[in-house]
Amino acid sequence: xxxxxxxxxxxxxxxxxxxxxxxxxxxxxxxxxxxxxxxxxxxxxxxxxxxxxxxxxxxxxxxxxxxxxxxxxxxxxxxxxxxxxxxxxxxxxxxxxxxxxxxxxxxxxxxxxxxxxxxxxxxxxxxxxxxxxxxxxxxxxxxxxxxxxxxxxxxxxxxxxxxxxxxxxxxxxxxxxxxxxxxxxxxxxxxxxxxxxxxxxxxxxxxxxxxxxxxxxxxxxxxxxxxxxxxxxxxxxxxxxxx
Amino acid sequence: xxxxxxxxxxxxxxxxxxxxxxxxxxxxxxxxxxxxxxxxxxxxxxxxxxxxxxxxxxxxxxxxxxxxxxxxxxxxxxxxxxxxxxxxxxxxxxxxxxxxxxxxxxxxxxxxxxxxxxxxxxxxxxxxxxxxxxxxxxxxxxxxxxxxxxxxxxxxxxxxxxxxxxxxxxxxxxxxxxxxxxxxxxxxxxxxxxxxxxxxxxxxxxxxxxxxxxxxxxxxxxxxxxxxxxxxxxxxxxxxxxxxxxxxxxxxxxxxxxxxxxxxxxxxxxxxxxxxxxxxxxxxxxxxxxxxxxxxxxxxxxxxxxxxxxxxxxxxxxxxxxxxxxxxxxxxxxxxxxxxxxxxxxxxxxxxxxxxxxxxxxxxxxxxxxxxxxxxxxxxxxxxxxxxxxxxxxxxxxxx
Numbered sequence: 001x002x003x004x005x006x007x008x009x010x011x012x013x014x015x016x017x018x019x020x021x022x023x024x025x026x027x028x029x030x031x032x033x034x035x036x037x038x039x040x041x042x043x044x045x046x047x048x049x050x051x052x053x054x055x056x057x058x059x060x061x062x063x064x065x066x067x068x069x070x071x072x073x074x075x076x077x078x079x080x081x082x083x084x085x086x087x088x089x090x091x092x093x094x095x096x097x098x099x100x101x102x103x104x105x106x107x108x109x110x111x112x113x114x115x116x117x118x119x120x121x122x123x124x125x126x127x128x129x130x131x132x133x134x135x136x137x138x139x140x141x142x143x144x145x146x147x148x149x150x151x152x153x154x155x156x157x158x159x160x161x162x163x164x165x166x167x168x169x170x171x172x173x174x175x176x177x178x179x180x181x182x183x184x185x186x187x188x189x190x191x192x193x194x195x196x197x198x199x200x201x202x203x204x205x206x207x208x209x210x211x212x213x214x215x216x217x218x219x220x221x222x223x224x225x226x227x228x229x230x231x232x233x234x235x236x237x238x239x240x241x242x243x
Numbered sequence: 244x245x246x247x248x249x250x251x252x253x254x255x256x257x258x259x260x261x262x263x264x265x266x267x268x269x270x271x272x273x274x275x276x277x278x279x280x281x282x283x284x285x286x287x288x289x290x291x292x293x294x295x296x297x298x299x300x301x302x303x304x305x306x307x308x309x310x311x312x313x314x315x316x317x318x319x320x321x322x323x324x325x326x327x328x329x330x331x332x333x334x335x336x337x338x339x340x341x342x343x344x345x346x347x348x349x350x351x352x353x354x355x356x357x358x359x360x361x362x363x364x365x366x367x368x369x370x371x372x373x374x375x376x377x378x379x380x381x382x383x384x385x386x387x388x389x390x391x392x393x394x395x396x397x398x399x400x401x402x403x404x405x406x407x408x409x410x411x412x413x414x415x416x417x418x419x420x421x422x423x424x425x426x427x428x429x430x431x432x433x434x435x436x437x438x439x440x441x442x443x444x445x446x447x448x449x450x451x452x453x454x455x456x457x458x459x460x461x462x463x464x465x466x467x468x469x470x471x472x473x474x475x476x477x478x479x480x481x482x483x484x485x486x487x488x489x490x491x492x493x494x495x496x497x498x499x500x501x502x503x504x505x506x507x508x509x510x511x512x513x514x515x516x517x518x519x520x521x522x523x524x525x526x527x528x529x530x531x532x533x534x535x536x537x538x539x540x541x542x543x544x545x546x547x548x549x550x551x552x553x554x555x556x557x558x559x560x561x562x563x564x565x566x567x568x569x570x571x572x573x574x575x576x577x578x579x580x581x582x583x584x585x586x587x588x589x590x591x592x593x594x595x596x597x598x599x600x601x602x603x604x605x606x607x608x609x610x611x612x613x614x615x616x617x618x619x620x621x622x623x624x625x626x627x628x629x630x631x632x633x634x635x636x637x638x639x640x641x642x643x
Contacts, residue, residue, distance in 0.1 A: 102548075
């Protein structure tokens with residue numbers, strides 16, 4: 001757990017999610033989840049396939065809406081927000097890293113990193129561009145600014161995606177199997193990067209992963225089975241461990 | 244808008260083959276529309292100009308004489324066999340006042356009194372039936388500019404002088420300076436000197452028209468001080484019917500516009516306009532459908548990217564604009580190319596075509612075509628853009 005003084009970034013209260021509501025095939029996949037994530041938290045969300053990890057991540061990322069319960073992001077209740085309101089929070093407070101790096105092929109690495117800022121405020125200013133170049137440098141891609149995603153390796157693309165997720169200095173960084181299709185060494189390096197930014201910027205990080213070796217390097221492991229949290233383990237050894 | 248514009252351009256550039264194909268499609272469509280519109284407009288202008296080159300826009304004359312029937316007392320049935328009255332030459336009552344009134348109408352640009360009637364032109368043993376047209380040359384020139392069509396001599400019509408058509412001149416073996424004897428009914432004759440010969444390009448007129456001074460014609464036709472027709476021109480030729488109706492109500496005279504006089508021609512022109520408009524409409528429709536289908540495919544291809552953009556905070560409205568802008572860009576550039584190509588086709592037609600008439604391509608069709616095509620592009624993009632903006636980001640990101 002993080003220090004008690006760290007502000008709360010994310011709080012779930014009895015969060016439920018059902019599909020096919022009102023139909024005979026109605027199915028509840030998340031059964032009233034409670035959870036708190038604070039700044040500087042570096043947590044792993046683990047669980048078998050079909051346990052509802054991705055659904056939960058989509059809810060937390062405000063890409064989807066819960067059926068009941070409440071989800072607070074930076075102490076703001078979000079369930080009643082309309083698409084515009086949720087989009088605004090996504091834009092300002094959340095960074096995403098997906099399993100498949102999901103860069104936009106038509107744009108260069110630098111433009112991909114700048115994209116969240118451009119979507120928000122149009123043409124980037126010098127300061128923003130410098131910041132994006134700095135982030136690319138920080139993920140080890142100095143000199144790759146003009147490269148198109150197709151000219152990069154899988155690991156490099158994922159590093160661009162991490163730089164992109166961080167460019168808005170989000171309070172919460174969500175990563176869905178960020179190392180899912182990378183080799184072990186590259187995966188370890190990506191994890192190191194996430195850990196590094198978690199320390200440096202103090203953003204809460206929540207990583208969905210299958211890999212127990214990686215989840216063990218997190219401060220905190222949350223286990224989700226059949227839509228319920230079954231385990232909540234602190235890995236005290238790792239706390240504050242900048243690898 | 245900057246980022247939407249940027250994304251739209253990048254998307255179009257990334258699918259360059261697709262973009263070029265649809266641009267060519269739009270260009271072909273627009274060029275056909277530009278060409279056919281210019282061709283038909285040019286053709287119609289030519290026909291109208293040729294027609295109006297020898298005609299007034301509006302002719303005002305007295306109503307025809309009709310038989311009056313005795314009123315029938317009630318309970319009596321009457322069988323009548325009616326022969327239509329013969330129409331003698333009649334003057335417009337108070338034509339000077341009518342003329343002043345017509346000149347005062349805001350849409351009328353020129354007014355010319357004319358007296359016309361039949362006569363024979365005689366030279367030696369040869370006789371030809373002609374129409375004597377008595378005019379005030381200065382006023383008449385503003386209606387039909389005969390002096391532009393002179394083949395020899397000058398257009399000078401004063402007492403004792405005449406200007407005749409080229410066909411008549413050749414039939415009677417006349418040239419400038421020759422004397423011509425004109426005979427009307429009632430032993431009224433006139434001997435005139437030919438000062439000029441014109442060719443209007445209409446055989447009927449070139450073989451029949453004999454222009455005389457108004458007073459001399461009045462005397463020859465036995466209509467002293469009278470005129471049979473008042474010719475008018477109006478500002479907008481296609482407004483002639485309305486002005487003609489107005490004159491009808493104003494003067495109690497029979498007023499006919501060139502459109503009524505040439506109703507068959509007008510019918511033909513209207514059918515032609517209708518068919519060319521229909522062709523243009525359907526070509527535009529197929530261009531719009533082309534744009535819509537290309538963008539629909541593009542939305543499907545970009546589903547994942549749309550999902551990512553939405554996840555990183557792009558608003559629905561922004562996604563909508565990205566695709567509307569693509570439609571606008573396609574319409575704009577496609578139509579520029581198309582307008583240029585259409586222009587080129589008109590040039591080729593003028594240079595190598597049948598050369599029956601010359602089409603002057605008007606520059607104004609280009610901005611019109613380009614803006615219509617751009618608007619069409621945006622409209623065609625509405626459905627795909629709407630779909631893009633409605634994509635569920637969760638599903639879109641998982642889309643492979």
